[in-house]
Amino acid sequence: MDAAIEVADLRKTYRGRRTGEVRAVDGVSFRVERGEFFGILGPNGAGKTTTLEIVEGLRKPDSGTVRLLGRSPWPHSPELTGRLGVQLQASSFFEFLTAKEQIETFAELYGAAKGRGDEMLDLVGLTEHADVRCEKLSGGQQQRLSLACALVGDPELVFLDEPTAALDPQARRNLWDLMRAINAEGRTVVLTTHYMEEAEALCDRVAIMDAGKIKAVDSPAGFVRALDAPTRVTIAAGQLSEERVKELASGESVTAGETQVVFETRDPRKLLTALASDGALEDLSVRTANLEDVFLHVTGREWRE
Amino acid sequence: MSLDTAEARTGRPRISASRAYPALVRALGRGWLRDRSQVFFTILLPLMFMVLLASVFGSTANTVSRVIAVGDVAVLDEADPDTFTVTEAAGLDEALAVMRAGDADAAVVQDGDTVRIYPSSTNSTSGAIAAGNLSALVDDVNVEVLAEAAPSEPVLTTEVEEAEGGAMRPIQYLAPGILAWGIAIAGVFGAAGTMVDWKRDKLLRRLRLTPASVKTFLGAKVSVNLAVAVVQTAVFLAVAALAFGLELSAWTWFAVPLVVLGTFAFLAIGVVIGGIAQTSPAAAGLSNLVTMPMAFVSGAFYPLALSPEWVQWLSYLSPMRYLNEALQAVVVYGSPPSSVLPQVGMLAAFAVAIGLVSWKTFKFDEL
Structure with a gap:
């Protein structure tokens, strides 16, 4: 056919x-x-x-x-x-x-x-x-x-x-x-x-x-x-000690700001389990890569609508 | 997959123009009837023009020439009160002032054997008619005088029938012109507006992706426009005859092929304009720019014979001229269609020539 x-x-x-x-x-x-x-x-x-x-x-x-x-x-x-x-x-x-x-x-x-x-x-x-x-x-x-x-x-x-x-x-x-x-x-x-x-x-x-x-x-x-981008996990700042944040990041990228902490991880399951057991779930958001990231990756420029 | 199995899958009958054409005519015709502005411009506006112009040039009742006798004008003693109303003035200046105010059609001075006629230029149409009627009166008087002087000599007499020449009333002259103008604006504005609409809503593009062919669609569109022109003509002539006393000749039916031919030419002009214009106001503006001069030089509203020479020359370039002349000949003067063959030929030539231009400038990609 x-x-x-x-x-x-x-x-x-x-x-x-x-x-x-x-x-x-x-x-x-x-x-x-x-x-x-x-x-x-x-x-x-x-x-x-x-x-x-x-x-x-x-x-x-x-x-x-x-x-x-x-x-x-x-x-x-x-x-x-x-x-x-x-x-x-x-x-x-x-x-x-x-x-x-x-x-x-x-x-x-x-x-x-x-x-x-x-x-x-x-x-x-x-x-x-x-x-x-x-x-x-x-x-x-x-x-x-x-x-x-x-x-x-x-x-x-x-x-x-x-x-x-x-x-x-x-x-x-x-x-x-x-x-x-x-x-x-x-x-x-x-x-x-x-x-x-x-x-x-x-x-x-x-x-x-x-x-x-x-x-x-x-x-x-x-x-x-194919993009193989890390999952971004964001929680409100002040829930975890600085050491614990570093420990959870386990060598991956993390940004601790005034209001929020952003992890970029390849193993979101492990990170989320740990956050849950620490009770550090306030303002939790999980964002996996989407087509927007793909577009940026493929065309080399930001998406504009 | 072959075509046959595809049709078997959907059980779809072969698509033929026999279903598409009537459906398109119905859809476009309904759309036309529901578009109030179209109905106004094609049917009502020409009728309003007729009311307006007929009252400006004197209504049907006002076929009597209003003549001012300056001093003693003996020849007017013979005047038929059905043709003339005579008032008197002491001097020529006084009479001319009355005419300037539009209250008289001609002033007459008799100086011995010479009758001087001063037709009104304020109201030149009725002025010309009055001058014609006065000349005829003078001729009649001369004939009587000659007949008395030489009773044995046979005298030629003329009998002028109600038609061209005789007591030609303004409506007889105006109606064909206004109708020709109505046909022209319906065709030009209609086609130009449609083209711009298609550019906006891409209807033609959408229809090109249906099994119906573009030819079927354009054919349906033109059919609706032609039907509109015929209905417009019928309504206009009926109102002109019933309400304004236009006398229709036996050849009036020939107006139908004439307006159809004219509509082809005017639609083609509209297609050219619609190809250039990108918005509705632009289309309307350009249409005006073309139809107004075309109407002015066509002789539709003002006799070409009384127009300056350059207007008469330009008139040959106006397709409206030929439509107007032909309509006047067959509808008002009752001339047979064979007598308007030159006009028909010119209209056809315009339709073909502008049609070719519109075909060349028609950009499918924009529609």
Whole structure:
């Protein structure tokens, strides 16, 4: 069986009058297996959306090849687009239509069966808002409707371009659940995001992208493992004597400040057991390395949102 | 995986334009009807213009030329009260002052055998009409005199039917112009605004990723615009006929292909503008910048024959000129469609030429 997506050495350069040459996509290659939840993580301007638009067939690369479900996305073919579901960054709706009219129009475009539109509205929890005009829906509701439009054609491969951008935390979690469910049904999902925790929470594998290049691809856990970073254990200062702090650090890094003591350890279990038996658990926090650290490590610069 | 198994998996029927096209027309048509500003600009604004201009140029009731007789004007004794209302003034200066105030259409002085006509330039349309009516009156009197002098000579008589020439009322002249203008702004503003909307919400981009083709979508969009133009024409002409007494000729139906052709040209102009503009205010501003001069030099609101020569030359560059002339010919004068073939040809040429430009400047990447 073909991979869901095979991308080889994509390049795309924009020539702006003021900006000069911008290498938006600079030699990108990756492969997404069927059923995978694949994330493209990177700051704004990293080239995620351009990459996605090339893969979807909206833009032509200067060079490189794309295979979607074993076929080229050019020229436009109804057979291929009928198997894709797409959510763009902007909520692309027909103006002045209600949620129900919107989804039904898309259902017709995808040649979906009768009743499929209602089913999708139900799936994204918008049945109650079926008769509300799209422009009156909240940001989260619009994104859910947009997702429903992406799913109405029963796609095998779903592209989601920063679906949770500009949503409040609750609406974002709500959408995460939906995305997980979509993937659990066996659909391949490709998600771009600039939220670290989103990629960590949802993706099987993540490609870290910066300045038009994919810097590394791995699972979130794999990335953290490979980073081999110590766990940071923080407690309030004044609970332990200076000697005891040194003893517990046992040669590893420790910083004793005015208000808190920070251990960096490779063996958090041993350290935590000792802290517990000393009763020194006030203001305890344990932080393992996350994708943020990975990003810093991979790109050599701080994460900026 | 082959295509066949993919379709077997989803049990999806082959997607055909036969489902996509009506769905898109329905969606876009509904959107249009619910957009109050669109309905206002395409249907109500031209009607408001008609009310305004018809009352400025004298309403339908005011077809009688208001003439001031300066001193003794014998020829006016023969005047038909259905055509003229005659008032008297002692001197020419007094009469001219009355005309400047807009209270009369022409002043007449008879000096022996010479009848001098001073048409109003304050109200030049009714001034021109009054001058025409006065000339006709003088001709009638001459014919009578000649007939008496030589009763054996047969005399040619003219009968002027209600149409071009005769007592042409302002509405007959204004209605086609306002309609042409309404069609022009609906097309230009509509297309330019739509392009800018698409740039913002990426609807076209989204639709390119459905099985429906872009051609189907653009076809549906143009169909809705053409339908709007036809409805706009029907509503406008109905109101003009029922409320303002516009007399519609038997060839009026030919207005439909004319406005359809005109709409193609105006949509193309709108697409070019929408390709340049990045925001809605910019699109509206540029649309105004194009449609206002286009309307001014088209002869739609002011007779080209009375305009300066440079305006007459510029008018050849305005597609509105040809739409206006053709509408006037078939709707008002009742000329057969064959007589407006040059105008139809020019409109078609404009549609094709601007269409090519819009095609060349259409940037899919931005939409």
